[in-house]
Amino acid sequence: MSAFGVRALKALNKVFPKQIHPFNMQVQGEKSYAMWQFEKGEDTIKFFLEKYSAEEMFKDKKVLDFGCGAGGKSLYYASLGAEKVVGIDMVESYEQESAALAEKLGLSQKFTFVLGDATNSGFEDNTFDTIIMNDFMEHVSQPEKVLAEARRIIRPGGRIFINFPPYYHPFGAHISDAVNMPWCHMFFSESTLVAAYKELVRDVPDGNDRIKFRISKKDDGSEYFSYINKMTIKRFRRILKNQSITPIYYNETPVRSIVAPFAKFPLTKEMFVKMVTCVIEK
Numbered sequence: 001m002s003a004f005g006v007r008a009l010k011a012l013n014k015v016f017p018k019q020i021h022p023f024n025m026q027v028q029g030e031k032s033y034a035m036w037q038f039e040k041g042e043d044t045i046k047f048f049l050e051k052y053s054a055e056e057m058f059k060d061k062k063v064l065d066f067g068c069g070a071g072g073k074s075l076y077y078a079s080l081g082a083e084k085v086v087g088i089d090m091v092e093s094y095e096q097e098s099a100a101l102a103e104k105l106g107l108s109q110k111f112t113f114v115l116g117d118a119t120n121s122g123f124e125d126n127t128f129d130t131i132i133m134n135d136f137m138e139h140v141s142q143p144e145k146v147l148a149e150a151r152r153i154i155r156p157g158g159r160i161f162i163n164f165p166p167y168y169h170p171f172g173a174h175i176s177d178a179v180n181m182p183w184c185h186m187f188f189s190e191s192t193l194v195a196a197y198k199e200l201v202r203d204v205p206d207g208n209d210r211i212k213f214r215i216s217k218k219d220d221g222s223e224y225f226s227y228i229n230k231m232t233i234k235r236f237r238r239i240l241k242n243q244s245i246t247p248i249y250y251n252e253t254p255v256r257s258i259v260a261p262f263a264k265f266p267l268t269k270e271m272f273v274k275m276v277t278c279v280i281e282k
Contacts, residue, residue: 005192006199009184013200016180023177027205034094034101037072044073044134047163047277051249057161058082061129066118066150067136071098071111077132078110086128088114088121091213119145126155137164138172138231144239151243151282159248160280167230168270170255174228177201177210183271194223232270240278249279 022036031039045054058080065074068087071094078085087098095113102108116122119142131150140146150160165172170182173193178200185193194215201207216226233252240247254263255274263272 002189002192005188006196009179009181009188009192009196010199012181013179013196016182018180019171019176021177023206023210032070032097032101034070034072034075034097037069038076038101038105039072041073041076041079044076044163045132045161047251047253047275048161048249048279050251050277051279052159052161054080057130057132057159062086062127063130063132064088064121064123064128064150064153066131066133066146067139068094068098068113070094070101071113072101073134074098074113075102075105075107075111078107079105082110082130084110084112086112086114088116088118090115090117119149121149121153123153125152126158127153129155129158131158131160133160133162133164135164137162137236138167138174138228141226141229143229143231143236144243147239147243147245151245151280154282156282158282160282162278162280163275164231164236165275166233166236166270166273167228168232169272169274172228173225175214175225178204186271190224191222194225233273233276234270236276236278245280247278248281249277251277253277 022033025031025036026033058077060083063077063082063085065085065087068074068089071087074085074087092115095115098113102111118140131154137143154160173185175197178197198211201210214225214227215223217223252263252273253275254260255272259272262268
């Protein structure tokens with residue numbers, strides 16, 4: 001970690017506009033993370049809507065939402081007519097938050113939160129009609145196992161909907177609650193980013209929680225962002241190939257239409273693709 005690098009990043013951080021982030025909205029009392037997720041529900045599926053209707057995805061279906069967070073997006077899917085939505089996440093505090101919103105929205109009978117591991121969900125084979133992984137594949141430590149588990153518990157004819165922002169896109173470092181600079185992870189080392197992030201959230205009311213949530217230590221004592229796995233387009237496509245998966249739908253959406261050519265060029269696409277969208281059918 002470079003002290004100069006931390007100072008430089010913090011100085012540059014003031015140049016760029018603050019990013020809208022649910023963690024900050026919750027701290028400021030604007031709305032809970034769960035409610036923010038619910039209100040942004042359509043955004044979580046908009047990249048699929050170019051090919052499939054919301055009714056095709058959810059109407060009268062048994063749905064599993066991998067990485068449901070505080071359950072807001074799961075409840076949005078329930079509001080679209082799903083028979084049942086199960087949300088699974090590893091953060092214990094999300095269970096109470098999701099239950100409170102489900103009660104408020106009158107959707108408690110349609111929603112269940114499961115505190116668990118996506119690599120070993122405990123569900124029987126062929127259980128769900130729809131599995132959705134929205135902004136999830138870039139977070140799990142064992143994405144290969146998660147995908148294999150999803151394929152096990154989806155029923156024949158069922159579909160797995162995956163979308164994620166690749167690591168090298170402008171805010172792929174997933175620290176935009178404090179770091180406003182796009183592509184910061186392209187210009188600064190991870191140790192510098194970790195040190196700067198800790199300083200930037202130090203005085204935030206939930207700063208310690210954010211640090212524990214995002215940062216872990218390696219065996220050698222060095223700190224790193226354990227919240228993400230640095231999933232790239234190349235790595236994801238390799239996972240599909242290794243598991244002999246041919247998607248029925250696949251798309252890479254550019255950050256902006258003006259940079260679309262860069263999102264197609266092999267040497268630059270990782271930086272200029274905003275979202276990878278993939279649908280797998282069993």
